[in-house]
Amino acid sequence: MRTMPHLTTFDPARWRAYAQGALRDDLVAALVVSVLLIPQSLGYALLAGLPPEAGLYASLLPLLAYAALGSSPVIGVGPVALLSLMISQAVAHAPPGVPPHAVALVLAVEVGVLLALAAWWRLHALAALLSVPVLQGFETGGAVAIALSQLPALLGSGARGSSLPQLLASWRETPLPWWPLTALFGVVAIVALWVLRKRAADWLSRMMPRGRAVLLARLSPLVVLATAIAVEAITRSGERGVVLVGALPALEWRLHAMSFDLALWRELLPSAAPIALVAFVSSLVVAESMARKEGTRIDPRRELAGLAAANLAAAATAGMPVAGSFTRSVMALDAGSRTRMAGVFTAVFMGLAVLLIGRPLALLPIAVLAATILVASVAVFDLQPFREAWRYDRAECVLMTLVAVLTVVMGVTWALGVGVAASIGLLLQRTARPHVALIGRVPGTEHYRNAERYEVELTPGVMALRIDESLLFTNARQLSDVVAQQLVRYPDTRRVVLQMSPVNHIDLSGLAALRALHDMLAGRGIRLDLSEVKGPVLDGLKAGQWRQWFGGELFLSHHHAMEADGPVR
Structure with a gap:
């Protein structure tokens, strides 16, 4: 990602670099x-x-x-x-x-x-x-x-x-006055602009250095405009229905007195806000x-x-x-x-x-101006x-x-x-159910990965789950259901360890969901432990006085949490 020079303050070195580069x-x-x-x-x-x-x-x-x-x-x-x-x-x-x-x-x-x-x-x-x-x-x-x-x-x-x-x-509802002649100006301008856009730099580079040729090629829209003005001056096609830009208003700042009618300001504020x-x-x-x-x-x-x-x-x-x-x-x-x-x-x-x-x-001719804008937008x-x-x-x-x-x-x-x-709807749909992965140890290491993607070792009686997103009001209600589905697959589970390293935040709904999961597991005689809880998340748990209801252990390392029941087999 490149950044552009800021030229709003006077810095001689910066201005010199700008003059030699982008000016x-x-x-x-x-x-x-x-x-x-x-x-x-x-x-x-x-x-x-x-x-x-x-x-x-x-x-x-x-x-x-x-x-x-x-x-x-x-x-x-x-x-x-x-x-x-x-x-x-x-x-x-x-x-x-x-x-x-x-x-x-x-x-x-x-x-x-x-x-x-x-x-x-x-x-x-x-x-x-x-x-x-x-x-x-x-x-x-x-x-x-x-x-x-x-x-x-x-x-x-x-x-x-x-x-x-x-x-x-x-x-x-609008008639097309003299449209064939107007369209002729527009179509010719489009063709000229497109050809010059593709070929002008190559043509000019035969007569001058490439850098200067590219620079002059960017002025090709002005060449087309000047040519159109010259053709109009000679043919006077505006007298035959071709719409022209017309006379410009004089550039004179006639500053009108600002209205200080408070009633007017109050009445226009509802229009100003959406604008x-x-x-x-x-x-x-x-x-x-x-x-x-x-x-x-x-x-x-x-x-x-x-x-x-x-x-x-x-x-x-x-x-x-x-x-x-x-x-x-x-x-x-x-x-x-x-x-x-x-x-x-x-x-x-x-x-x-x-x-x-x-x-x-x-x-x-307005048609030539329209052609210039059209070609730029198509690009x-x-x-x-x-x-x-x-x-x-x-x-x-x-x-x-x-x-x-x-x-x-x-x-x-x-x-x-x-x-x-x-x-927002896509975000809510994708976060409505927290992704919870069953994880096991990669043989010979202290790393734990998704059991559905890797060959891993599981500890009998201990279910290791990784919560892969923050626990928020959008997904927290589903946490107990997701864990319960895993318990159906492993009915002999006596301890559940949640690896919390991906969790960046737990809001009040998430805290309530965590407590509901703890109580649901306790009712089945299963202990809930946590591992690798981030500092800000732990601060939030402490502020919620979680130790008053949480009966499990908190481990700094997930591997240590799994070793608490003996070596992983």
């Missing part, structure tokens, strides 16, 4: 991504019912705030479709007379404060609920969902939707998915802090609530981003693009993890597939909710 890749990635994100940012603001410039503002300073406190090297923070839909609902239910931008500012502050409090209270531990099948399923489903979401724009349709049913319903939860969970899923590809490490608590700072920065600059975007992250990773500084450069380049090349960008799609999961654990493969399908059909919220619930 060039981050600059290239930022240059490519910044131009592609401008129309997306405008669209998400409009989806939320906000002025379009709110999407641009939410894509600038929030990136810098996240870079200062976050942990992911490639996650793209900004407006996202799911949050935009939730914001639009909050705007629709706001008190009469409150302008949409005022609602967005209050929501951004409340989301930032809630995420900061979650980081302070260390609620990042909830990230443990995101299993690898959930992450992999989301990653694959997200790639498919992004690709599908770009098809209407690729064909010149105004259809929109955050899930496949919504997209299909919107598509049926904060979805922002963190979905962002963490994106960050973990990207980290698995790059072999980097994500710190969930720093993710909370980074998202909190990003949302507060959005509020301070007339933006809107933000989160980690799968589309932005995929594009950044595909363009070669290596550290969080790529986000800083992206913010700078986006601002410069709006100020300096806004007029040429207005001529960019993430990978079925190999599903094949590996099927060979290793089919239940987890089913879970992975379920999350992927739900991401496409129902959206992120349903996919993550069902995925986490199903993961």
Whole structure:
């Protein structure tokens, strides 16, 4: 697992190493991504019912705030479709007379404060609920969902939707104006992007060193965009129905006065809480998915802090609530981003693009932009993890597939909710019955192994059992039944020795189950002994005053426990 350099504090040696290593890749990635994100940012603001410039503002300073406190090297923070839909609902239910931008500012502050409090209270531990099948399923489903979401724009349709049913319903209601010409732009762009992706580095390496050729090949999306703009300027296809990006809003921070109406803040808090939860969970899923590809490490608590700072920065600059975007992250990773500084450069380049090349960008066909996003998302799609999961654990493969399908059909919220619930269900199902193995001594040694897997020696009258997991409320009730089944096989047992080395914790239910087992064995005239109990577990037993009812012995070594009745035969 490799770690990325932290550049949020000034360290000359670290900055020199960064300048000699990742700086060039981050600059290239930022240059490519910044131009592609401008129309997306405008669209998400409009989806939320906000002025379009709110999407641009939410894509600038929030990136810098996240870079200062976050942990992911490639996650793209900004407006996202799911949050935009939730914001639009909050705007629709706001008190009469409150302008949409005022609602967005209050929501951004409340989301930032809630995420900061979650980081302070260390609620990042909830990230443990995101299993690898959930992450992999989301990653694959997200790639498919992004690709599908770009098809209407690729064909010149105004259809929109955050899930496949919504997209299909919107598509049926939306005509396709001049779709053959629009589709021509999109299809040609897809072919060009795909060919350049596969061949550009090889072609350029014939004229220059390989390293420089690979670097320039990453700029191929910008070449395709520039070519499309030039073709549009010559043919004026926009006059014949091809949908263009259009004029960009002026980049002027007209900071609206923050509303201090406490009634409004109280009324919006129930909307801010789920937005904060979805922002963190979905962002963490994106960050973990990207980290698995790059072999980097994500710190969930720093993710909370980074998202909190990003949302507060959005509020301070007339933006809107933000989160980690799968589309932005995929594009950044595909363009070669290596550290969080790529986000800083992206913010700078986006601002410069709006100020300096806004007029040429207005001529960019939306279909070409959609083709660029589609090709980047398809590059993430990978079925190999599903094949590996099927060979290793089919239940987890089913879970992975379920999350992927739900991401496409129902959206992120349903996919993550069902995925986490199903993961918990699998865990409970697998731990509902404690695994207790009958063990014997490996001949000539002091090692004890499972009698069903190894040729071992058993001691007549003494049953040695190894408890292979902690005794918790999920499995403790079954302990006596499991031991009783072993007694049926060995009715001459006069002593049972539990090897406790795998047990890391015994909760109150587990303590009650251990006492029930002790009493059940005592009723049959069988003594219960324990061996190799870990210190923290023994501390818990002592706190539960177990010696008041436990009549057996405690042995430091399982071999000594077995030798208590004489040498093992």
